[in-house]
Amino acid sequence: MGIAAWVLFLDHVPHNAVSLLTMRNFGFSGATDLFVFVGGYAAAVLYGTMMLERGFIVTATRIFKRLWQLYAAYIVLFVVYIDLIGYVARKSRASELIGDFNVTGIVDHTIRTLIHGLLLQAKPLNLEVLQLFIVLMAAFPLVLFGLVRRPNITMAGSIGLYAAARQFDWNLSSFPDGKWYLNPFCWQLLFVLGAWFALSGANQMRTLRTLQDLAILRAAAWLYLLFALAVTVAAKFPQAGIVPDLLRDALLSKDKETLAPHRVLHFLALAFLFAYLVPRDWSGFRWPALQPVITCGQEWLAVFCAGVFLSFAAHLVLITGPDSLLMHVLVSFTGISIMTGVAYYVSWSKRQDQKPAFRAPALTRLSEEGRFAK
Secondary structure (H helix, E strand, O other): OHHHHHHHHHHHOOOOHHHHHOHHHOOOOOHHHHHHHHHHHHHHHHHHHHHHHHHHHHHHHHHHHHHHHHHHHHHHHHHHHHHHHHHHHHHHOOOHHHHHOOOOHHHHOHHHHHHHHHOOOOOOOOOHHHHHHHHHHHHHHHHHHHHHHOHHHHHHHHHHHHHHHHHHOOOOEOOOOOEOOOOHHHHHHHHHHHHHHHOOOHHHHHHHHHHHOOHHHHHHHHHHHHHHHHHHHHHOOHHHOOOOHHHHHHHHOOOOOOOOHHHHHHHHHHHHHHHHHOOOOOHHHHOHHHHHHHHHHHOHHHHHHHHHHHHHHHHHHHHHOOOOHHHHHHHHHHHHHHHHHHHHHHHHHHHHHHOOOOOHHHHHHHHHHHHHHO
């Protein structure tokens, strides 16, 4: 999730030249897809064994404890974020910031916007991923119970819900109008799929490895990725007429809101080839150069929250400072560096909390001094 958090930050900075190098510019899927899929995978790894050993009730309470942490982080982030945007917009006389970050309601209906924000119905820019994750984790106890007991039936149910949501336009409403930008009834598919893979048994893993060994399937995956690359890149130059308007509208119009099937297929093709090329026991995961990514993934919540504020700060710097490629690179590098620093600090802080307050020799010396004093 570390890479996904970094890429989300880059994508959340409007008109950032560096974001042209991110996943979404080379295919149908992007960082959000990776974030949700890995989130489901990690949640299943963390709570799957607990569900088997300690049962549904205990596991559900642990999941809801994590859910409360996510919700509390969202509330603090939401309140401070929209207040900061409004304050900066007034002080810098850049009123367009309020519209750019979709917080116009805070000016006209402050109390109502805050209340709807508590209900996850407000839509400030860049918070939609955390809102989605909260809803997915709220339903995860039941999903995990089904995956542990009847994994294939549960996966089929997730696919059925995805298809029904797309067919009947099921979604959650938002304030002051419209619906959620990331439809949770559709995006749950990637979350459940990640959890399903994490809990796959030996037979399923053997089947997957058998499929990966088929050259024709690998060739098909590469061809689909090349097709997605060609369509995505060509669509950025509509005046050239390389991609027909009908094809461009079918593949790229609102494909993210409802997680279009070709987007899911693109992500699965990427995951299929990545799992084939990079085995689970790859020694590169222990390289020092990859440790910042791994640490950011472990502390993704703090990193994501920092990224939201940093994306706003980066946007402010870019619209008020010199508009040069060097500035875009500097802002992007600085933001990722700060996010990494936040991850390392949070990780270090957790380790300090786990250490005993006094070392054993110190405790022994104190007890002896107390005995002699008597």
